[in-house]
Amino acid sequence: MKTFAFAVMAFLTLEGTAQSAGVNWISLDEAQKRMVKEPRKVLIDVYTDWCGPCKIMNSTTFEDPETVKYINKYYYAVKFNAEGNEVISFKGSTFKNNEFDASRVGGRNGTHELTKAIAPVNGKIAYPTIVYMDESFQILSPVQGLYNPQQIKPVLTYFGENIYKSKSWQEYSQP
Numbered sequence: 001m002k003t004f005a006f007a008v009m010a011f012l013t014l015e016g017t018a019q020s021a022g023v024n025w026i027s028l029d030e031a032q033k034r035m036v037k038e039p040r041k042v043l044i045d046v047y048t049d050w051c052g053p054c055k056i057m058n059s060t061t062f063e064d065p066e067t068v069k070y071i072n073k074y075y076y077a078v079k080f081n082a083e084g085n086e087v088i089s090f091k092g093s094t095f096k097n098n099e100f101d102a103s104r105v106g107g108r109n110g111t112h113e114l115t116k117a118i119a120p121v122n123g124k125i126a127y128p129t130i131v132y133m134d135e136s137f138q139i140l141s142p143v144q145g146l147y148n149p150q151q152i153k154p155v156l157t158y159f160g161e162n163i164y165k166s167k168s169w170q171e172y173s174q175p
Contacts, residue, residue, distance in 0.1 A: 023062050023077045028090055031076040032137075039135035041160055043075040046082045046119045046142075049106050051127040053146035064149035067156070074160035082119065082127060083109035090114065091137055118142060132159045140164060 026034070031042055045062075047054035061067055071077050085100040095117065099110020111125065119129040119142050130147075132140040132155075140159050147155070158164055158172055 021068075023068050024072050025077050025079045028078050028080065028088055031078050032090070034076055035135065035137070041075045041135065041140075042078065042131075042133035042137060043071060043156075044078045044080050044118065044131040044133070046080050046115055046127065046129040046131060048081065048083050048108075048127050050108060054128040057128050057146055061147055061149050061152055067149045067152060070153070070156055070160065074156070080112075080114065082112055082115040082125070082129075084112060086112075088112075088114050119144075130155075 025045075028044070034040075035042075045054075045058075047058070062071075083097065083100070085097050085102075088095045095112065095114035097110050097112040100112075101109055115125060118131045118139055119125050121129070121142050121144050126144040128146065129142050129144045130152075131142045134140055143155055154173060158169065163172055
């Protein structure tokens, strides 16, 4: 009986660790499949391999236990390399990176068509950009810049809990 109790405790410990280990990143294709059964908001982390702030956000904000728990509860989280060479089918269109140069992998490269379609703010692309989408993959807002856990929490809540439907960001974010 002690062995059984120990095995259950070990499983529960491992199960809890797996769930809190980090954001459950999935592909955009997988998010589209899951959306059919369980609609959720979508958070797309548009990053590049060379982006210092992207790396900081990945190792701090996206490792913060409260942030991870919130994202995993309310969002399908997608990592998207803004300069990658992946061909993406999204909302009936195909997106690719016609400017991709294999000799520049790891450094600055051409910008993917999907990045150009979802990530610009006032016509400019910057990294990192978190693109928030609703359950129909409609863009709610691309948000550019490095956010620590305390800074991203109000943004996650604003979209994740549908506050954006009743208040402007200015109304919501004022003390």
